[in-house]
Amino acid sequence: MSRYRSPAIRRYTIRLAILMAAYLVTLFAAVRLLRSHMVEGPAAYALAILPALPVIGVFWAVMRLLIEEPDEYLRKLLVRQVMIATGFCLTVMTILEFLRNFDLLSSDSGGFGAIFYWFVGIAIGAIYNRITAGSVDGGC
Amino acid sequence: MENCLKALRATREWSQSDLAQRLGVSRQSVNAIETGKYDPSLPLAFRIAEVFGLSIEAIFESPTRG
Numbered sequence: 001m002s003r004y005r006s007p008a009i010r011r012y013t014i015r016l017a018i019l020m021a022a023y024l025v026t027l028f029a030a031v032r033l034l035r036s037h038m039v040e041g042p043a044a045y046a047l048a049i050l051p052a053l054p055v056i057g058v059f060w061a062v063m064r065l066l067i068e069e070p071d072e073y074l075r076k077l078l079v080r081q082v083m084i085a086t087g088f089c090l091t092v093m094t095i096l097e098f099l100r101n102f103d104l105l106s107s108d109s110g111g112f113g114a115i116f117y118w119f120v121g122i123a124i125g126a127i128y129n130r131i132t133a134g135s136v137d138g139g140c
Numbered sequence: 141m142e143n144c145l146k147a148l149r150a151t152r153e154w155s156q157s158d159l160a161q162r163l164g165v166s167r168q169s170v171n172a173i174e175t176g177k178y179d180p181s182l183p184l185a186f187r188i189a190e191v192f193g194l195s196i197e198a199i200f201e202s203p204t205r206g
Contacts, residue, residue: 073169092151094186133172 008068015061023054085121092117141179142201
């Protein structure tokens with residue numbers, strides 16, 4: 001049985017691999033240079049933002065996949081997955097914000113920001129799709 | 141939406157993958173349409189009808205007519 005892989009999914013996989021590699025490189029560089037105080041001033045701000053750019057790129061890659069995927073049913077499942085992720089992320093972030101506002105939770109997020117919860121939501125969305133629609137090739 | 145896609149496919153001895161290839165969609169799409177989990181768009185419904193050489197109404201049952 002042939003596994004469905006549209007050119008859009010292939011492009012998405014390549015984009016994701018490049019962006020993840022860029023994320024690891026920029027994160028490693030930022031942590032190393034900023035922790036050792038080798039960069040200061042405006043350059044430090046630029047360096048701190050640098051690892052965020054590939055992550056933003058992942059959002060772009062997912063949205064491009066939604067536009068480029070020719071299979072309408074898979075597109076519907078992807079949209080549902082992204083909506084579950086966004087809903088989950090906003091819910092968690094809202095709860096955490098209120099807990100922090102009332103000083104019931106430390107303001108230190110421990111590195112787990114919106115991005116982390118969005119990707120957890122993507123995983124939940126994939127599981128939900130798998131349960132309700134069976135195995136789906138080419139998920140995010 | 142009720143349809144006779146599975147029966148039509150069986151008469152031609154096509155697997156879901158065979159039909160998916162002819163339609164240019166995934167096997168999951170064919171399965172979802174066959175089981176009524178997903179209603180195809182009008183362009184895809186036309187493509188399905190063209191593959192079987194039938195009209196859309198001959199394949200899909202109108203949900204309003206019952």
